[in-house]
Amino acid sequence: MTNTDRIEKRVILRAPRLRVWRALTTAEEFGAWFGVKLEGPFTEGATVRGTITLPGYEHVTMEMLVERIEPERYFAYRWHPYAVDPSVDYSPEPTTLVEFRLDEADGGTVLTIVESGFDRIPPARRSEAFRMNDRGWTEQTRNIERHVSEP
Numbered sequence: 001m002t003n004t005d006r007i008e009k010r011v012i013l014r015a016p017r018l019r020v021w022r023a024l025t026t027a028e029e030f031g032a033w034f035g036v037k038l039e040g041p042f043t044e045g046a047t048v049r050g051t052i053t054l055p056g057y058e059h060v061t062m063e064m065l066v067e068r069i070e071p072e073r074y075f076a077y078r079w080h081p082y083a084v085d086p087s088v089d090y091s092p093e094p095t096t097l098v099e100f101r102l103d104e105a106d107g108g109t110v111l112t113i114v115e116s117g118f119d120r121i122p123p124a125r126r127s128e129a130f131r132m133n134d135r136g137w138t139e140q141t142r143n144i145e146r147h148v149s150e151p
Contacts, residue, residue: 004118004119004126004127004130005116005117006114006115006116006117007113007114007115007116007130007133007137008112008113008114009113009114009137009138009140010111010112010113011110011111011144011145012105012109012110012111013108013109013110013145013148014107014148014149015148015149016108016109017072017102017109019109019148020111020144020148021071021072021075021102023144023147024075024100025042025075026041026042027041027042027048029147030042031050031053032147033140033144033146034140034143035052035053035054036050036051036052036062037050037053038050038062042066042075042077043066044066044067044068044069045066046065046066047063047064047065047066048063048064048077049062049063049064050062057084059086060084060086062079062083063080064077064078064098065077065079065095072102073101073102074101075099075100076098076099076100077097078095078096078097078098079098080093080095080096081095081096081115081118081121081129081130082125082129093121093122094117095117096115096116096117096118096121096133097114097117098113098114098115099112099113099114099115099116100112101114111141113137113141115133115137118130118133
């Protein structure tokens with residue numbers, strides 16, 4: 001059975017929890033591994049915008065609503081998944097919830113990333129948003145892994 005509502009990725013990072021936490025919740029560091037230049041800090045309830053810096057997506061403005069921050073344990077935001085067409089107004093659509101959970105692991109930190117709520121996305125773009133974000137989170141786990149292992 002395949003789940004069409006939720007993407008889950010899990011990776012063990014060879015870095016202390018505090019290091020991973022900073023990479024997730026400091027807007028500048030998040031942007032460095034995620035590929036976005038953000039315009040402000042992450043604060044609960046705040047909307048943070050930024051321009052994607054990945055080749056081919058420089059025209060995309062990313063917008064995140066910071067949902068919850070529990071220091072060194074949990075960080076969550078809402079966004080419009082795969083909202084890459086500049087001619088489309090995605091604001092009336094429901095958002096998905098992106099959650100980052102940190103747990104201890106021998107020699108590092110377990111990072112679990114969950115994005116849920118795809119079943120509420122309009123049917124015309126639901127499967128493409130799911131497919132592209134599933135692929136995207138696979139790549140982002142590699143990106144953060146590289147980022148937190150740099151000296």
